[in-house]
Amino acid sequence: MPAVTACVLAVAAATVLGLGEPVAAQTPSCTGTAAVTEYLSATDERYGPDTDLTGLIADCELLLGAQSDLVGSGTDPLNWSTGLSMKGWAGDAEGWIGVGVGGNPPRVTSLEIHGNRSNDANYYGGLLSGEIPSALGGLTALTYLVLINHQFSGGIPSELGDLSNLNTLWLHGNGLTGEIPTEVCDLRASVGDFRVDNRLLTTGTASRNQLTGCVATGSDNDTPEVVESDNDTPEVVESDNDTPEVVESDNDTPEVIESDNDTPEVVESDNDTPEVIESDNEAPGTTVADGASNGGSSGYRVGTGSAGGGSGLDVGVATLVVADGWSPADVGTASVLAAREGGAVVYVAEGELPAGVERLLGDALPAEVLVVGGPAAVSRAVVDEIREASPGSEVRRVSGEGRVATAAAAARESLGGVAGGGVTFVVANGWSAADAGVAAALAAAGGGRAAVLYTGGDALAEESAALLREYPTEEVVLVGGVAAVSAAAEQQAREAAGEQASVSRVTGQDRVETAAAAARRVLGDPASAGGVTLVVANGWSAADVGVAAALAAVTDDAAVVYTAAGVLSGAAEAVIDEYEPVSVIIVGGRSAVSDEVRDAVAAAAPDGTGIERISGQDRTDTAVRAARHILEGN
Incomplete structure (x- = not known):
C-alpha cells in the first residue's frame, strides 16, 4: 500500500472511531500481523488460507486505537498488540479480560472486561477508569459486551446503539452518570440481557452508576436478570417471539455471583455465552472438604482425588x-x-x-x-x-x-x-x-x-x-x-x-x-x-x-x-x-x-x-x- 494512502486511511479511521484528534502514528496496522494471521491456518476447521480477514483487521485496529482509553488509570494493562494472536488478547492469567472472535469470516464478537477479581475492596471498581470509548460502537459484529466493576465515569456513548447484533450488554458496577441515550435504550427490544442499571453486585464500597432513562427500577441490589422461577427481581422475560417484557417484583438479591446464568440469550444454546463471575475462585488445592461440622463424621464421601488425577474411578462404564x-x-x-x-x-x-x-x-x-x-x-x-x-x-x-x-x-x-x-x-x-x-x-x-x-x-x-x-x-x-x-x-x-x-x-x-x-x-x-x-x-x-x-x-x-x-x-x-x-x-x-x-x-x-x-x-x-x-x- 502506498505510504500516502496508508496515512490517509489511518487518519480517517481515527476520526471515525471517535478517539479525538487523528492518531495515525499511534494506531498500528493489523494486516499481516500475528494478531490476525492465525485465522489463515487450518488449526480451526472454519478458517484457512482463503479466509477473508477484512472485518477482523478493522476490528483489531479499532481495539488497538481504543486501548489507551480503556486502560485509563488501571493497574493491569491490557496485553493487546499486533504481536499476539487475538485469541490470546486477555488481560489476566485467567482470561477474565478478553476479546472473543467468532463467525466466518471471523470478527470480534465479544468484549468482556471485568474489574479486579481479588477478594479485597479493590474487587469493585479497581481497574479501568475514564469514559467508555465511543469507538466500541464500531464493533458491528459484537454480540456480547461486558464492562463491569470498574470506575468508568461520564455518560454512555450513543454509538453503542449501533451494535445491532448485541444480545448481552452489562455496564453495571461503575460510576456512569446522565441519561441513557435513546439509541442504547432502543436496544432493549433486541438485547436479551440488558443490564444497564444502578445496582451494586453486593453491599459495601463498590462503585455505583447514577443513570436515568431506561434503567431498571427497584432496590439498590435489584438484578434485571432472567426469567425467574416465578417473579423474583425486575427481570427481562423473553417470550417465544424474543420480545422482552419487564416483570416487576420485590424479591431476590443475588449477592456476589453475577452471571448470565438465567438470561434469555438471543443467541441459542450453541453459542458461547460467558458468565461474568466464575462459580468460584478457590486456589488450587483447597477444593475438597471443609470437613465435618457439628462434631460428626461425614456421611457423604467426597472423592479426595484432585482434578488432575485419581484412582478408584469406575473405569470404562460411566x-x-x-x-x-x-x-x-x-x-x-x-x-x-x-x-x-x-x-x-x-x-x-x-x-x-x-x-x-x-x-x-x-x-x-x-x-x-x-x-x-x-x-x-x-x-x-x-x-x-x-x-x-x-x-x-x-x-x-x-x-x-x-x-x-x-x-x-x-x-x-x-x-x-x-x-x-x-x-x-x-x-x-x-x-x-x-x-x-x-x-x-x-x-x-x-x-x-x-x-x-x-x-x-x-x-x-x-x-x-x-x-x-x-x-x-x-x-x-x-x-x-x-x-x-x-x-x-x-x-x-x-x-x-x-x-x-x-x-x-x-x-x-x-x-x-x-x-x-x-x-x-x-x-x-x-x-x-x-x-x-x-x-x-x-x-x-x-x-x-x-x-x-x-x-x-x-x-x-x-x-x-x-x-x-x-x-x-x-x-x-x-x-x-x-x-x-x-x-x-x-x-x-x-x-x-x-x-x-x-x-x-x-x-x-x-x-x-x-x-x-x-x-x-x-x-x-x-x-x-x-x-x-x-x-x-x-
Whole structure:
C-alpha cells in the first residue's frame, strides 16, 4: 500500500472511531500481523488460507486505537498488540479480560472486561477508569459486551446503539452518570440481557452508576436478570417471539455471583455465552472438604482425588456429559442428561478442552461421552480431543436448532423409543438456568422414565409439545410460576399430553423457594425421610447448579437447595430444619457460597451432620472434581 494512502486511511479511521484528534502514528496496522494471521491456518476447521480477514483487521485496529482509553488509570494493562494472536488478547492469567472472535469470516464478537477479581475492596471498581470509548460502537459484529466493576465515569456513548447484533450488554458496577441515550435504550427490544442499571453486585464500597432513562427500577441490589422461577427481581422475560417484557417484583438479591446464568440469550444454546463471575475462585488445592461440622463424621464421601488425577474411578462404564460451561441453556441440558444417565457433567471453555477434563477422560475412559450443543458451542476440534483422550469411548453429539430443540433431543436420548412405560415430563423455561436445575433434580429423582423439556414463557414450544404427544405421557410437572411458564403454556401442555396425564406445578416466590418446593417433592414427608443429603448451590450460578443436580442424582435420598452467596436463604434453612440431613455438600468456592453461609448451614443442621465442599479453581475445575466424586462410585 502506498505510504500516502496508508496515512490517509489511518487518519480517517481515527476520526471515525471517535478517539479525538487523528492518531495515525499511534494506531498500528493489523494486516499481516500475528494478531490476525492465525485465522489463515487450518488449526480451526472454519478458517484457512482463503479466509477473508477484512472485518477482523478493522476490528483489531479499532481495539488497538481504543486501548489507551480503556486502560485509563488501571493497574493491569491490557496485553493487546499486533504481536499476539487475538485469541490470546486477555488481560489476566485467567482470561477474565478478553476479546472473543467468532463467525466466518471471523470478527470480534465479544468484549468482556471485568474489574479486579481479588477478594479485597479493590474487587469493585479497581481497574479501568475514564469514559467508555465511543469507538466500541464500531464493533458491528459484537454480540456480547461486558464492562463491569470498574470506575468508568461520564455518560454512555450513543454509538453503542449501533451494535445491532448485541444480545448481552452489562455496564453495571461503575460510576456512569446522565441519561441513557435513546439509541442504547432502543436496544432493549433486541438485547436479551440488558443490564444497564444502578445496582451494586453486593453491599459495601463498590462503585455505583447514577443513570436515568431506561434503567431498571427497584432496590439498590435489584438484578434485571432472567426469567425467574416465578417473579423474583425486575427481570427481562423473553417470550417465544424474543420480545422482552419487564416483570416487576420485590424479591431476590443475588449477592456476589453475577452471571448470565438465567438470561434469555438471543443467541441459542450453541453459542458461547460467558458468565461474568466464575462459580468460584478457590486456589488450587483447597477444593475438597471443609470437613465435618457439628462434631460428626461425614456421611457423604467426597472423592479426595484432585482434578488432575485419581484412582478408584469406575473405569470404562460411566457416562460423561460435556457442555460449554458458559452457555446456561446447555449447562441445564447437560445436567439433565447427566442426572438421568447417572453420569457426570464437565465443562469446556471457549473452544478448548481443559486439561483437567482431558485427564479425567484418560483416567475414567467413560463408556460414552455425550456432547451437548452444536459445533459453535463445542467445536469439532474439541470433540476430536475428547476422542483422543478416551479412544474407547462412544462419543456422540446431542443438539438441535436452539436450546428448546437441544433439550428435546436430550429427552429423546434419555427416553429411547416411544414404547415402554409411562413418562413424566418436567417442563421448565429454557431461559432460566435456575429452573433448569430444579427440573433436572425432579426428573432424576423418580427413577422411572422422565425427561426435561424447555419452553418459552408465553407458549409451549412445538418441539416440546411434540414429545408430549408422541410418548405415553403420564405426568407433566411445570417448574416455576406463570411468569416462567404461562397459563397458556400450561393449557397447551395439557392438550398435548392428553386427558390421561396429570399436570402439576412446582413453584415458589423466587428461585430459592422454587428449589425448596422441589426438594420437598423429591424427599417426601419429613417424618418418614431418613439419611437425607442436601446439596447446596448458589442459585445464581448456572455452572454450580448443573453440578449440584448431577451430584444429587447419584446420591440416595438427596435434593438440591439454592442459596445466595453471602446469606443462607430462608427457604434452604427451612428445608434443613425439616429434614435434618445427615450430610450436606456445598458446591462452589467461597465467592459462590461464603463461609458465613456454611456456618449458617452448620447452625441449622443437627449435631453430627457432615458438611463438605466441592470446589475448584474455576467452574471447569469444580465440575471435574464433582465428576471424580461421582465416578468414584459416590
